[in-house]
Amino acid sequence: MKLWRKEKSLIYALHPEKIPASGARLTYTFGLGGIAVFSTLVTLVTGLALTFYYVPTPDGAHASVVLINDVVSFGAIIRGLHYWGAQWMVIAATLHLARVVFTGGYRPPRELNWLIGLGLLVVTLLWDFSGYVLRWDDSAYWALLVGTNLFREIPVWGETLYRALVGDAQIGAAALLRFYGWHIFGLALVGVFGIVYHLWRLRKDGGISRPLLKAGEARAFISRDELFFREFITAALAAAALVFLTLLVPSPIGPAANLDAGAAEVRAPWIFLWVQDLLRVLPPVWAGIVAPLVVLLALALIPFIDRRGGNGRAIWFARERWKPQLLLAVIAMVLVALSVREVLP
Amino acid sequence: MTRAKWIFIAGLALLAATFAMSWQADHPTWQIWQERYNAEPNVTPVPIAIRVLTPTQTGKPELCLTCHVGIEDISASHPAQTFGCVVCHGGDPLALDADRAHATLRGGRNPSALNVAAQSCGQPQCHGGYADEEQNHVDRVLKSLQATYAGGIATVRYTFGEQSSPVAQFGLRAVSDASNPLPQNALAALREFQAMAGTIDQTFQENCLNGGCHLGTLPKQPQEYYYRSTGCAACHYLYADDGLYRGSDPTIPRDQPGHGAFHELTTAIPYTQCDHCHNRGNYSLKQMAFLPRDDLPPVAAPIPTTMPPEGRQLKEYYQPIAQFTKCEVELNCVDCHTAQEAMGDGHIYGSKKDVQYIQCQTCHGTLTTTPPVAAIQDANELAMRQARINGHADFLHVGDRVIETPHGELLWSIKQVAPGKFVQMDKVTGKIYDVPLVKGSGCTQDGKTQTSDYCHQCHSVVR
Numbered sequence: 001m002k003l004w005r006k007e008k009s010l011i012y013a014l015h016p017e018k019i020p021a022s023g024a025r026l027t028y029t030f031g032l033g034g035i036a037v038f039s040t041l042v043t044l045v046t047g048l049a050l051t052f053y054y055v056p057t058p059d060g061a062h063a064s065v066v067l068i069n070d071v072v073s074f075g076a077i078i079r080g081l082h083y084w085g086a087q088w089m090v091i092a093a094t095l096h097l098a099r100v101v102f103t104g105g106y107r108p109p110r111e112l113n114w115l116i117g118l119g120l121l122v123v124t125l126l127w128d129f130s131g132y133v134l135r136w137d138d139s140a141y142w143a144l145l146v147g148t149n150l151f152r153e154i155p156v157w158g159e160t161l162y163r164a165l166v167g168d169a170q171i172g173a174a175a176l177l178r179f180y181g182w183h184i185f186g187l188a189l190v191g192v193f194g195i196v197y198h199l200w201r202l203r204k205d206g207g208i209s210r211p212l213l214k215a216g217e218a219r220a221f222i223s224r225d226e227l228f229f230r231e232f233i234t235a236a237l238a239a240a241a242l243v244f245l246t247l248l249v250p251s252p253i254g255p256a257a258n259l260d261a262g263a264a265e266v267r268a269p270w271i272f273l274w275v276q277d278l279l280r281v282l283p284p285v286w287a288g289i290v291a292p293l294v295v296l297l298a299l300a301l302i303p304f305i306d307r308r309g310g311n312g313r314a315i316w317f318a319r320e321r322w323k324p325q326l327l328l329a330v331i332a333m334v335l336v337a338l339s340v341r342e343v344l345p
Numbered sequence: 346m347t348r349a350k351w352i353f354i355a356g357l358a359l360l361a362a363t364f365a366m367s368w369q370a371d372h373p374t375w376q377i378w379q380e381r382y383n384a385e386p387n388v389t390p391v392p393i394a395i396r397v398l399t400p401t402q403t404g405k406p407e408l409c410l411t412c413h414v415g416i417e418d419i420s421a422s423h424p425a426q427t428f429g430c431v432v433c434h435g436g437d438p439l440a441l442d443a444d445r446a447h448a449t450l451r452g453g454r455n456p457s458a459l460n461v462a463a464q465s466c467g468q469p470q471c472h473g474g475y476a477d478e479e480q481n482h483v484d485r486v487l488k489s490l491q492a493t494y495a496g497g498i499a500t501v502r503y504t505f506g507e508q509s510s511p512v513a514q515f516g517l518r519a520v521s522d523a524s525n526p527l528p529q530n531a532l533a534a535l536r537e538f539q540a541m542a543g544t545i546d547q548t549f550q551e552n553c554l555n556g557g558c559h560l561g562t563l564p565k566q567p568q569e570y571y572y573r574s575t576g577c578a579a580c581h582y583l584y585a586d587d588g589l590y591r592g593s594d595p596t597i598p599r600d601q602p603g604h605g606a607f608h609e610l611t612t613a614i615p616y617t618q619c620d621h622c623h624n625r626g627n628y629s630l631k632q633m634a635f636l637p638r639d640d641l642p643p644v645a646a647p648i649p650t651t652m653p654p655e656g657r658q659l660k661e662y663y664q665p666i667a668q669f670t671k672c673e674v675e676l677n678c679v680d681c682h683t684a685q686e687a688m689g690d691g692h693i694y695g696s697k698k699d700v701q702y703i704q705c706q707t708c709h710g711t712l713t714t715t716p717p718v719a720a721i722q723d724a725n726e727l728a729m730r731q732a733r734i735n736g737h738a739d740f741l742h743v744g745d746r747v748i749e750t751p752h753g754e755l756l757w758s759i760k761q762v763a764p765g766k767f768v769q770m771d772k773v774t775g776k777i778y779d780v781p782l783v784k785g786s787g788c789t790q791d792g793k794t795q796t797s798d799y800c801h802q803c804h805s806v807v808r
Binding site (some may be wrong): 241 | 351354355359361362364366369370373395408437439440441442445448449498
């Protein structure tokens with residue numbers, strides 16, 4: 001009896017015998033989903049290493065990050081890979097989402113996977129934000145203060161939600177420990193499970209969406225070997241690029257949070273700059289809670305506002321599917337414009 | 346492209362990344378400072394490694410010495426082993442990146458700058474927070490004329506008709522004194538001086554107050570003879586005339602003027618240090634400007650120590666028109682001007698004449714009296730502490746009699762060795778001088794006119 005055979009592995013389940021060549025074309029997917037998964041793996045491995053030195057207490061957090069960065073052997077590189085891996089993860093996942101919209105990859109039977117993907121994006125952003133908080137430097141501390149105070153603005157349940165999130169009447173040791181718990185365990189669990197589920201659904205839904213065959217055209221396939229090969233090359237080049245980025249641009253860390261000094265400049269992490277900008281013009285609960293939910297809801301509706309079959313599937317910027325494309329383009333432009341306005345003097 | 350080519354490219358990229366990672370991990374930026382330190386002549390080379398100092402006072406490790414290897418202990422009273430760096434300087438004790446380590450420095454390079462001195466030098470249990478006002482040096486200095494510049498502000502405003510009385514109303518910062526009753530001539534409060542646009546105030550602010558005419562700001566155009574720091578360090582942190590650093594910290598450039606001669610605080614302050622502000626030119630009310638002296642020779646290079654050669658004091662120290670006695674050109678300023686005169690007595694004054702009180706007769710007595718003396722009672726009283734901090738603990742002992750000033754300050758460096766016989770130790774050079782007394786001398790001065798200006802009539806040195 002053979003306990004284990006290649007054919008029984010998860011890797012084989014995700015890499016079938018042969019897949020349509022159209023879905024593996026670089027200019028179709030740009031490998032964005034793969035790069036997002038790769039970045040996640042990088043952050044998981046480097047994150048594990050970081051837990052050996054990180055101290056999740058208000059007194060120890062910032063000092064331990066500085067220690068990791070400046071004293072621990074290879075610490076700056078491991079922390080840098082973790083930081084840049086996480087930024088890549090956000091960027092790759094967002095671009096992957098855009099790719100799916102602009103090629104109509106969300107359409108039936110892939111609606112559920114679209115929603116799972118959207119959930120993964122939310123997990124990614126929360127993962128990123130909770131990691132930002134763990135630095136416990138000046139900007140992270142104040143961003144956390146602003147971010148969590150948003151929950152207090154929610155009618156009726158606000159204070160309860162805030163307490164559940166922060167674990168105390170104000171930001172302190174309990175909040176840091178909770179964010180640490182969420183960062184390294186809660187979100188990691190949901191994230192990893194979500195990624196596996198997302199990939200499994202991808203297979204169940206028939207793989208990456210592909211265009212209709214024209215009359216007389218035969219579908220071309222690539223082998224499992226070829227797929228492995230392409231993935232390996234992409235991962236290797238991505239790894240090298242990530243290393244060089246890490247070496248060239250040190251991952252940021254500000255001065256230790258100083259609660260007595262007052263906030264000089266509160267700056268949200270770049271992914272939430274647009275929320276910060278909205279906070280300047282809208283009431284907190286609208287800017288911080290309602291607006292992100294509206295964006296999320298609009299994105300979730302995409303597979304349902306475009307249910308047409310037929311032509312234009314798996315084709316970049318297909319005219320037949322202009323509605324979701326326009327919606328995403330408008331959302332993207334508004335968010336980028338708000339973010340830019342926030343960083344401009 | 347063939348598979349082999351792709352594998353070659355990907356492999357090469359991974360290999361390069363691996364090498365780059367190893368190289369960077371092997372070449373931390375702090376290493377260059379230690380290499381530079383080791384390359385200096387006359388140093389014992391240190392092994393290239395992160396240097397951890399855990400001061401006994403805080404128990405928290407500091408890595409500052411990794412780059413600042415070889416820096417001097419700030420003073421015998423502040424050994425780094427006890428206090429470390431951060432308790433005074435702030436900053437991030439664990440960061441080994443210059444920008445991050447220094448981002449939260451207190452007062453930048455100078456933790457004794459007046460705006461932060463209360464948190465560094467003046468923090469509780471250091472030089473502040475005591476019940477005994479005398480020990481709260483930073484509080485006293487902040488109220489002193491050197492910091493408020495009340496006299497200068499009042500004179501200028503009165504001269505230009507902006508205030509009807511010469512009594513000071515403004516200081517560079519608002520200060521108040523709750524003492525009741527106030528000593529003679531002391532003021533209850535000063536408001537913060539704020540120059541109104543378009544008035545003479547504004548020119549005064551720009552040309553004088555922002556230009557280094559008080560303890561809080563640096564000279565506008567630093568140059569030889571004028572290099573100094575601000576706050577406590579303006580006096581206690583010695584600068585050479587050329588403003589160059591002569592210590593062993595490899596991170597402080599040796600060829601860039603504007604650094605103290607050594608990373609050291611002292612109470613043995615030579616007259617040259619006082620000269621960096623005083624005696625270096627004239628104020629022109631008409632031009633509303635400071636006119637530097639033009640009769641100073643170029644700074645001799647290299648200057649062997651911070652102490653200038655003998656004879657220089659008389660030649661270049663004083664302005665040509667003034668008359669001075671021998672002790673004034675042989676001793677150092679701090680030998681006569683007391684701590685209360687220089688750093689304030691805790692009260693607010695509006696004029697230098699209300700602050701300076703040491704006269705010739707304080708030490709030399711009068712025709713009929715010898716100077717008043719008081720006995721040292723306790724090994725920890727102020728005079729004894731001052732002697733110790735000055736590095737001359739062996740000069741003074743409990744039971745010794747030293748001169749007591751009219752304000753009750755004991756001059757630790759001038760003691761009675763026999764009835765009617767006094768000696769003085771120069772606080773900077775350690776030289777011992779006999780102190781001649783007026784009583785019993787051939788002085789023919791009328792007893793009613795024995796203030797210092799009369800003494801100068803006969804006792805001026807010839808120049």
